[in-house]
Amino acid sequence: MSMYLEMIRVRFLMMLAYRTNYYSGILIYSINIGAYYFLWSAIYGGKEEIQGLSVAQMTTYVAVAWMARAFYYNNIDREIAAEIKDGKVAIEMIRPYNYLGMKTMQALGEGIFRLLFFSVPGMIIVTLIFPVRFDASVTTWLFFFISLVFSFIVNTHINLLTGIMTFFLFNNTGLIRAKRVVIDLFSGLLLPISFYPEWAQTVMSYLPFQAISYVPSMIFTEGFVGQEIYHALLTQIVWVIILLIPIRLLWSLAKKHLIVQGG
Amino acid sequence: MFYLSLFFQYASQYLKTRLTYRVDMVIEILSDLLSQGVNLIFILIVFRHTAFLGGWNRDEIIFIYGFFLVPYAIFSSFFNIWDFNERYIVKGEMDRILTRPVHSLFQIILERIELESLFGAITGLLVMGYAMANLELTFVWYDILIFILMVIGGALIYAGIFISIATIGFWSDSRTDIMPMMYNISNYGRYPINIYNKVIQFVLTWILPFAFVGVYPASYFLNREEWYGYAFFTPVMGLLFFGIAILLWNAGVKRYRGAGN
Amino acid sequence: MNVIEVQNLRKEFNSYTSRPGLAGAFRDLFTRNYKIHAAVDNISLTVKQGEMVGYIGENGAGKSTTIKMLTGILTPTSGSIMVNGMNPHKQREEFVRTIGVVFGQRSQLWWDIAVQESFRLLKKVYRVSDEDYNHHMGHVIETLEIGPLLDKPVRKLSLGQRMRCELAAALVHNPPLLFLDEPTIGLDVLVKLKIRKFLQEINEQYKTTILLTTHDLTDIEALCERVVLLDEGKIIYDGRLDQLQEHAVEGKQIEFEFLSEVSRSSLPRVENIQWEQKDATTWLGYINGDEQMVSRLISDVVQKNPIKNVRINEVSTEEIVRKIYEEGMALT
Numbered sequence: 001m002s003m004y005l006e007m008i009r010v011r012f013l014m015m016l017a018y019r020t021n022y023y024s025g026i027l028i029y030s031i032n033i034g035a036y037y038f039l040w041s042a043i044y045g046g047k048e049e050i051q052g053l054s055v056a057q058m059t060t061y062v063a064v065a066w067m068a069r070a071f072y073y074n075n076i077d078r079e080i081a082a083e084i085k086d087g088k089v090a091i092e093m094i095r096p097y098n099y100l101g102m103k104t105m106q107a108l109g110e111g112i113f114r115l116l117f118f119s120v121p122g123m124i125i126v127t128l129i130f131p132v133r134f135d136a137s138v139t140t141w142l143f144f145f146i147s148l149v150f151s152f153i154v155n156t157h158i159n160l161l162t163g164i165m166t167f168f169l170f171n172n173t174g175l176i177r178a179k180r181v182v183i184d185l186f187s188g189l190l191l192p193i194s195f196y197p198e199w200a201q202t203v204m205s206y207l208p209f210q211a212i213s214y215v216p217s218m219i220f221t222e223g224f225v226g227q228e229i230y231h232a233l234l235t236q237i238v239w240v241i242i243l244l245i246p247i248r249l250l251w252s253l254a255k256k257h258l259i260v261q262g263g
Numbered sequence: 264m265f266y267l268s269l270f271f272q273y274a275s276q277y278l279k280t281r282l283t284y285r286v287d288m289v290i291e292i293l294s295d296l297l298s299q300g301v302n303l304i305f306i307l308i309v310f311r312h313t314a315f316l317g318g319w320n321r322d323e324i325i326f327i328y329g330f331f332l333v334p335y336a337i338f339s340s341f342f343n344i345w346d347f348n349e350r351y352i353v354k355g356e357m358d359r360i361l362t363r364p365v366h367s368l369f370q371i372i373l374e375r376i377e378l379e380s381l382f383g384a385i386t387g388l389l390v391m392g393y394a395m396a397n398l399e400l401t402f403v404w405y406d407i408l409i410f411i412l413m414v415i416g417g418a419l420i421y422a423g424i425f426i427s428i429a430t431i432g433f434w435s436d437s438r439t440d441i442m443p444m445m446y447n448i449s450n451y452g453r454y455p456i457n458i459y460n461k462v463i464q465f466v467l468t469w470i471l472p473f474a475f476v477g478v479y480p481a482s483y484f485l486n487r488e489e490w491y492g493y494a495f496f497t498p499v500m501g502l503l504f505f506g507i508a509i510l511l512w513n514a515g516v517k518r519y520r521g522a523g524n
Numbered sequence: 525m526n527v528i529e530v531q532n533l534r535k536e537f538n539s540y541t542s543r544p545g546l547a548g549a550f551r552d553l554f555t556r557n558y559k560i561h562a563a564v565d566n567i568s569l570t571v572k573q574g575e576m577v578g579y580i581g582e583n584g585a586g587k588s589t590t591i592k593m594l595t596g597i598l599t600p601t602s603g604s605i606m607v608n609g610m611n612p613h614k615q616r617e618e619f620v621r622t623i624g625v626v627f628g629q630r631s632q633l634w635w636d637i638a639v640q641e642s643f644r645l646l647k648k649v650y651r652v653s654d655e656d657y658n659h660h661m662g663h664v665i666e667t668l669e670i671g672p673l674l675d676k677p678v679r680k681l682s683l684g685q686r687m688r689c690e691l692a693a694a695l696v697h698n699p700p701l702l703f704l705d706e707p708t709i710g711l712d713v714l715v716k717l718k719i720r721k722f723l724q725e726i727n728e729q730y731k732t733t734i735l736l737t738t739h740d741l742t743d744i745e746a747l748c749e750r751v752v753l754l755d756e757g758k759i760i761y762d763g764r765l766d767q768l769q770e771h772a773v774e775g776k777q778i779e780f781e782f783l784s785e786v787s788r789s790s791l792p793r794v795e796n797i798q799w800e801q802k803d804a805t806t807w808l809g810y811i812n813g814d815e816q817m818v819s820r821l822i823s824d825v826v827q828k829n830p831i832k833n834v835r836i837n838e839v840s841t842e843e844i845v846r847k848i849y850e851e852g853m854a855l856t
Contacts, residue, residue, distance in 0.1 A: 009546065012546065012549075013546065013549050016546075016549040016550060016552065016553060021441070022553060024441050024444070025444070028441070028444040028445070028447075028448065029444075031448060031463070031466070032444070032447055032448065034460075034462075034463060035448070035451040035459065035463055038458050038459045038460060038463065039451075039454055039458060041458070042316050042317045042454075042455075042458035043309050043312065043313050043316060044313070045313055045315065047312075047313070050312045050313075051312070169286075169287070169290070173291070174287065174290035174291035174293070174294040175290060175294065177291075177294045177298070178290075178293070178294035178297050178298070181294070181297055181298040181301045182297070182301070184301065185301045185304060185305065190305055191305060191308055191309070195308055195309075195311070195312060196308060197308075197311070265651065268648070269648055269649065272644075272645060272648045273645070276634070276637060276641060276645060279637065279641070280636045280637055283636070355630060356630075357597075358592065358597050358627065358630060359627070359630060359631075359632055361595075361596060361597040361616065361620075362595055362596070362597065362620050362623070362625040363620060363649055363650075364616075364617045364618070364620045364621040364649065364650060364651075365617065365649055366617065517599045517613070518599070519597070519598065519599075520537065520598070521588070521589070521592050521597060521598055
């Protein structure tokens with residue numbers, strides 16, 4: 001366990017080492033949220049509410065969705081793909097840790113870093129400029145953080161899956177790119193799921209993506225209340241468990257692949 | 264002339280390699296199509312809940328998106344430098360580039376062409392055609408020339424911004440995540456500029472002029488006369504930003520530290 | 525004619541030190557400790573046409589940095605460089621057409637395409653005419669025995685095969701000056717010999733000037749009459765290789781292996797001999813003097829002590845260089 005904690009710490013140090021990244025990161029996050037705020041104000045025009053969300057809730061939704069993204073987003077799929085291509089994975093395999101576990105921990109370190117040092121300063125700037133409301137109750141904050149942890153796990157699972165796919169495809173960049181686009185749309189980052197037509201909502205309810213962004217953002221903006229919260233958290237947990245299966249399967253296949261092909 | 268023949272040499276070499284990995288190419292084209300589809304879906308869904316966006320209707324916004332896809336496709340085919348820092352500076356590939364008698368930026372452009380991205384231009388034309396039919400727009404023969412000029416201007420703006428960002432690698436050896444984030448920002452030029460506040464309007468017009476790759480030039484074809492001034496400024500901005508990028512690049516090459524130091 | 529003229533060349537790198545720990549890393553976000561370090565420290569050097577020069581030094585001594593300045597990759601901090609009558613960095617594109625570069629640890633060839641396709645691309649890049657190409661490269665391909673490899677993609681080649689192709693790729697435009705940075709790293713002896721033979725040939729045939737850095741000093745012994753030794757960015761020796769051998773190690777080394785343990789006191793005390801014990805029964809005698817001393821010493825020692833074996837050791841360049849770096853002796 002302490003080994004994995006060390007991984008988180010090292011990742012933290014690595015992130016701190018990149019100064020340009022840090023400063024530009026805060027700025028760009030703020031610009032992003034700002035642009036979306038105006039986009040949504042324009043979409044609302046004069047309307048009081050759309051699909052049960054007021055402008056203020058929508059703005060908060062967007063801000064929270066981006067803040068959450070800072071936490072769950074990571075590039076471990078690209079990293080795994082690169083390590084597989086360079087043949088570094090073979091070396092990683094003989095080290096005394098679980099490769100996927102280590103990648104997850106690195107992602108977690110990165111996520112915590114981004115949350116604390118990008119999102120929080122970014123949020124402070126955004127609240128100063130835009131009418132974003134962070135006065136949610138303690139229980140809402142609590143539920144939000146619980147669901148944020150699950151959204152991290154679901155997203156990381158999906159990233160691990162896309163990363164491992166590199167073993168079976170010659171060039172994985174297309175798939176990785178496609179995955180990113182799909183997650184942005186179907187996770188509720190760009191649009192709350194409730195904005196979609198009924199049939200699309202039904203389809204999406206069978207996909208893991210809304211567990212990534214829609215659930216935590218809706219919990220925070222109190223678009224979900226009472227039973228709905230528990231139901232949403234449960235859905236997240238179910239996806240956390242279900243996604244483990246293809247990861248296990250593909251990973252053991254990949255390991256065989258590695259032994260046969262020698263990297 | 265020499266540069267042109269060199270371009271064809273690289274391009275044919277590129278096609279040869281690409282055709283060996285056909286599956287990859289298909290996946291890449293599909294993933295491009297997918298991301299274009301996602302952006303369209305966003306617009307379509309938003310307009311389920313509103314009739315106008317800052318005074319522009321659905322088909323106009325779709326037209327802007329369609330227009331945007333054309334310069335963007337050209338940019339992504341020829342200026343694939345989003346991983347310049349990792350690939351050329353951290354790994355030291357720049358050393359090799361600098362030992363060859365061709366301008367270093369041109370070599371990198373040649374090495375990184377991704378011609379399949381040009382398919383995006385076709386999507387863009389189709390999307391524009393669809394919106395034009397709905398809007399019952401007409402055009403005259405010289406509009407085609409203006410279109411080409413605007414597209415080139417837009418592609419040069421994109422190239423200028425991303426090359427300038429890539430040159431940060433010459434001054435700072437640290438990894439940066441600015442590139443992917445910049446792709447997010449570039450999306451905002453596709454929406455009517457008047458929906459934003461003054462600061463963001465200013466940024467999207469003069470600092471990171473992505474509005475010149477979407478809404479400004481498209482407004483010419485949409486007969487939005489209040490934006491004509493900006494629309495015709497597109498090629499100028501393109502040359503200006505591309506020129507600045509080249510200057511930054513040349514200054515950066517002098518600062519290059521080499522790998523492993 | 526001087527091919528390379530370098531005066532007071534200096535290259536500084538600005539680096540920062542990281543503070544330890546998380547708290548330190550956090551402080552580094554706001555202020556950093558910067559430090560200037562001269563990788564190449566005021567060196568001057570001239571190389572004549574047709575020379576083969578070995579450029580040696582430990583890791584970090586500044587070899588690569590010098591080569592990169594000479595090839596126009598890096599801009600010097602100060603000092604002047606003239607190579608092939610041009611300023612490498614200022615006239616880069618014109619200049620690099622007159623040199624060939626091989627980086628042993630970095631491929632010049634395109635990974636996915638066949639070797640000859642890479643050659644064709646380079647031929648275009650260097651604007652070589654068909655006539656020149658066929659005449660010159662035919663010979664290179666033949667000598668390096670890479671004909672059968674030409675239609676294979678680079679990623680399928682072994683290191684030795686790839687290295688020979690790299691060398692050929694650097695010669696597509698038949699440059700009068702060749703920079704080789706670690707060209708034999710990781711190669712087996714046979715390939716090394718092939719490459720050395722080839723380099724000697726082009727040096728004789730075209731009067732190609734060659735500047736070579738390597739870890740393997742046997743390369744230098746086989747190829748270079750002249751060596752330049754670099755330490756901490758400064759040139760500590762520049763001259764003939766055989767003189768380095770004569771100067772650095774005074775005379776010869778004789779290894780005596782006795783039948784039983786021998787103490788220092790039972791060995792002859794002569795002014796010009798230094799003794800060093802290797803193990804209980806073995807002593808090394810360093811002779812500083814003429815050839816006659818050797819036979820006199822051997823006869824002296826053998827008379828007093830029962831001998832198992834006596835060996836006269838020639839000192840290798842590697843040992844000389846090691847000695848120079850360890851003992852810090854500067855030679856001029």
